[in-house]
Amino acid sequence: MKFVDEYRNREAAQAYARAIARQVTRPWTIMEICGGQTHTIVKYGVDALLPKSLTLAHGPGCPVCVTPIELIDKAVEIASRPDAIFCSFGDMLRVPGTTHDLLTVKARGGDVRIVYSPLDTLRIAKEHPHKQVVFFAVGFETTAPANAMAVAQAKREGLTNFSVLVSHVLVPPAVEAILSSPQNRVQGFLAAGHVCSVMGYTEYEPLAARYRVPIVVTGFEPLDLFQGIAMCVTQLESGRAEVENQYARAVQREGNRPAQQLIREVFQIVRRRWRGVGEIPQSGLGLRETYADFDAERRFGPAVSGPDISSECLSGLVLQGVLKPHECPAFATRCTPERPLGAPMVSSEGACAAYYRYRRMDSIDAHPVEPAS
Amino acid sequence: MCLAVPGKLVSISGQDPLERTGKVSFGGILKDVNLVCLPEAQVGDYVIVHVGMAISRLDEDEANEVFAYLKQMEQAQDAVDLSA
Secondary structure, three states: OOOOHHHHOHHHHHHHHHHHHHHOOOOEEEEEEEHHHHHHHHHHOOHHHOOOOEEEEEEEEOHHHHOOHHHHHHHHHHHOOOOEEEEEOHHHHHOOOOOOOHHHHHHOOOOEEEOOOHHHHHHHHHHOOOOEEEEEEEEOOOOHHHHHHHHHHHHHOOOOOEEEEEEEEOHHHHHHHHHOOOOOOOOEEEEEHHHHHHHOOOOHHHHHHHHOOOEEEEOOOHHHHHHHHHHHHHHHHHOOOOEEEOOOOOOOOOOOHHHHHHHHHHEEEEEEEEOOOEEEEEEEEEEOHHHHHHEHHHHHOOOOOOOOOOOOOOHHHHHOOOOOHHHOOOEOOOEOOOOOOOHHHOOOOOHHHHHHHHOOHHHOOOOOOOOOO | OOOOEEEEEEEEEOOOOOOOEEEEEEOOEEEEEEOOOOOOOOOOOEEEEEOOEEEEEOOHHHOOHHHHHHHHHHHHHHHHHHHO
């Protein structure tokens, strides 16, 4: 496919790996924020081609992973209602709640449906006027325009049996939370390309300046990641800390204005709890009061956080780039995609799932390219 | 979750700016895509689609930048080697 295949060219990837190895003179840690980028890195072995002194830390950019457990419990509760059709992206179905997951509800006869787009749920709502159709609106800024569009359309069409359970999160506050943490060891960031397609990248400029970190807006194909890493290393080696755009074919500095307008029309910025990480101020989106009729928490009661259950899942450390998935004692033994202890082992973008799927312990430390001497 | 796929816009329908949709070909597979956030998109453009919405138009002039940057990097490193 055009705009995909050419960015998976093996020779160019190897040439990039050599050029990066020649450039690196000391150890650096770079975090890719988005779980989609983590999967490209692990699937294509991008990190295995990099010099040993360059560490890629995997970031929190997996909305499935950070959706708080009380919202999973609320989803399970709503989906269990006999009058409900609960619609969700497929990834959310096996994320463990306090007692069980959405797939269990479906197995017990609940009407839980996987949809490709939130816009599909409007059609389902129109086809089933006597059912309550609820969509699990999770995601980062990339998904916000589609979720906002669904709510705006529902309002315009006067749909009374449609609502959304919102768990929307924002990238820049999470980057700031990582940078201001005393545990932080990240020296440069690859920002998530598609989030920036929507939002642009002006929000990252004050972060790069305040924390003295280079931030490179990066795409999702292997060569995009190699170039993003090369640009980040170039800045680190020369002592610069700026926002640069590797993914210029899809991202403009100001982003997509109509999409931002749609988000602002429907959503407002709220505080949000991130599973495994904790509460981050101003880090989520919630429905505006003008769209409160479509809020599933208003319609079916608010999600309430219960007592913290002790679990051996260390996803919080994995999501902040402090721990690599295979360093968790439960990895691939007591925690697998079939029986996950935490969400990063479930989601197609979770770092634990990426390591489980593409890589086992024996190959994890393979680094064929030595750093430049 | 933020997976978005490039495809070629092959037709546009809907006059109402709030209902504008198009058919996008992903390597021959056609899907209906909401174009509300890309009012400037024209038939023949490549667009990036995420959960049924087009969020960005691909800039073909920037498409080879990844190869140009690599060449620049290699030439700069060779120049340093020669002067050493």
